[in-house]
Amino acid sequence: MSYIPLPNRGVIALHGPDTRAFLQDIITNDINKLDSQNAIYSLLLNPQGKYLYDFFLIEHGKYIFLECENIYLQQIIEKLDLLKTYLRVKIKDVSMIYKVGVLFNTELPPVIPVSNTGIQPASHTGITPGLLDSSVTRWNDIAFQDPRHKSLGMRIIHKDEIKEPVGDFAQYERVRIQNLVPDGAKDMVQNSSFPLQFLIDKANGISFNKGCYIGQEVVNRVSRQEIFRRKLYLVEGNSILPDIGTKITNENNEEIGELRSSADNIGLALLNTQKSQGNLYADGIYVLRCLSL
Template sequence: MHSGSAMPAYVDLKTRAVLSVSGPDARKFLQGLVSNDVEKVAPERAIHAAFLTAQGKYLFDFFIAEVAGALLLDCEAERLADFQKRLRLYKLRSKVEIADASGRYAVLAVSGEDAADALGLTGEAGVAKEIDGGAVFVDPRHAGLGARVIVETDKRGAFLAAAGLSEGTLDSYDRVRIRLGVPDGTRDMQIEKTVLLEAGFDELNGVDWQKGCYMGQELTARTKYRGLVKRRLMPVRILDGEMPSPGTPILRDEREVGEIRSGTGDMAIAMLRLNVLEDLEHAVLSAGGVTVLPVKPDWARF
C-alpha cells in the first residue's frame, strides 16, 4: 500500500457508531432503500452503501456487516439519530427493529500492509468473518484501506490482545484514505447535494447496478448511462504552503472550479470540475493562495 506502515495498527473510530437492523424483514426492508445489494451481506461478506434522497442526492453512507443474525450499520455517530429516524419513516408494517447499538459496539479501523492477514482475512475488499462479539472485514470500498472491526465494547480488549495490534493514529489512517482518494462521509460529501457518481461510489463498490429499485435509483442510473458527471471528488496535493481549510474554493485563472474538502499533511480530497483536468499542463490551480495539483487515483475511471 505504502511504505512505512507494514505493521498493522488500529485506531478507534470515535466518529462512527452502530445501528442494528434486525427481524424477519430486515434485508427486504433495507434492500428497497439503499444503493447496494443487501442480499450479498453474510458472515463472510460486508458491503458499503448509501441512502439517498428520492432525487438521488447523498444523505448517508455506511457499512453493513452481519453479526449474530442482525445487520449492523457502521455509520457517522453524530448523524445516527437522524439516520434511525429516517429509516423508521419507511418501516410501515415491516417486521423490523431499528435500534441504536452505539453503546454496545466499538468501531475500529486496522491499517498497514498486513492488516487483513493479521485478522485472518484474504486481502479482497468486503471479505468478512465473525469474531467473538462482532465482525471484522476488509474495507469494502478499497482493500488498500485495510480492515474494519465492529466489536462489543467489553470484548474489544481481548480482541486487540489476540490480534496483537498496536495503536496507530487517526492522522496516518486519514493520509492513506486521502492518498487513495476515498471520501469520508459528510467531510467530503454534501448532504442533499452530492451525487454518488461524483464521489466514485460506483468504482468503490458502493452501487449495485443489477439490483431492483431503491430510493434515488433513477437519477443514479441516469447519471451513469448518460455520462452526466461533470465533477468528481479526487485527491489533490498541496504544493507550496499550508493546507487550506475545508470549503476553500479552488481557482483556475480567477475562476472557481472546485473546493477543498477533508485534508491532512500535504494531501486533501477536493471536488473538482472534470474539464479542468483536460489541459493541466497549461493550467495552474490554487486554493487559499497555495498551488493545488490533482492526482487521479488508480481505481478511478474518469
C-alpha cells in the first residue's frame, strides 16, 4: 500500500444553514447521498448543460469540503459566491491547511491485460479489503473510497504527513484510464463538453432523480438519445501515444476525434460514433479502439 500525493488538488470548506440546499440546487449529483456515504463526485455545469468544474464533496462535522483542481479553485469560489446570493453559506479556501492524496495498492498484478480483442477493464480494487475502515478512523474521517470507481483507491484530505511510501502516480493514471474514468480538468473542455459523452453518469457523477439543477434539462435531453454523436473510448496504440488534443483519423483520412489523457500506449479518446473507426491513426501511430461503456 502506498500514498500518492495530489498537489494539483485543493480544498474549499462550505458551511452555514443553507449549504446543503444551495449545493442541491446547482450540482449534478444528489447532496442527500451524503446521508449514507462518505463522499460524492459531482459536476457544476453551465446553463447549456456543458462542463465547468468537477469535484468531490465530503461532509465533515459542520463543513462540506469541496475537493477540486487547484487551477479552478478560485473560479469555483467566485462562481459559488455569485450563485449563493442571499443564502447563509460561507465559503473559504482551506488548501493551506489540508493536503490531498490517494492511498493506492501498488502491489497488484499488471493492470494492462491485453487479449486478442484489445484491452480489458481492470478487475482489481485499488485498496486492500478492510483498509478503508481502519484508515477512516486514522485520518479523522476525512477519507473516502473514490466514488467514481472502486479501483481508484481511497482519497484522503489530511493535515499531518502520511508515512506510507510514495506510490507511482503513472500507475494510478493507467488504472484510471483503463477503467474509462475521465479526469475533468484533463479530459473535458470548459463550456464545451457534454458530461454524458464523457461517461460521467457511469462514474457516479449524475443523479437523474434529484430534480432541477443548472443544466439539468440539457442533461436529461441528451440522456434520451439512443446514440451519442461523440463518445469517450479507451484506446491502445502500437507505441506511446502523443499529447492530449492530437487528432485521430481513420483509413479514409477523415478526422473522427481526438486523444485526451494517456499513459504510455493506452489513452482516452473522444470519437465520432457515426464515422468509420477502422484503422485509426494519431500522429502516425496506429490506434485500436478497444472499449466504451
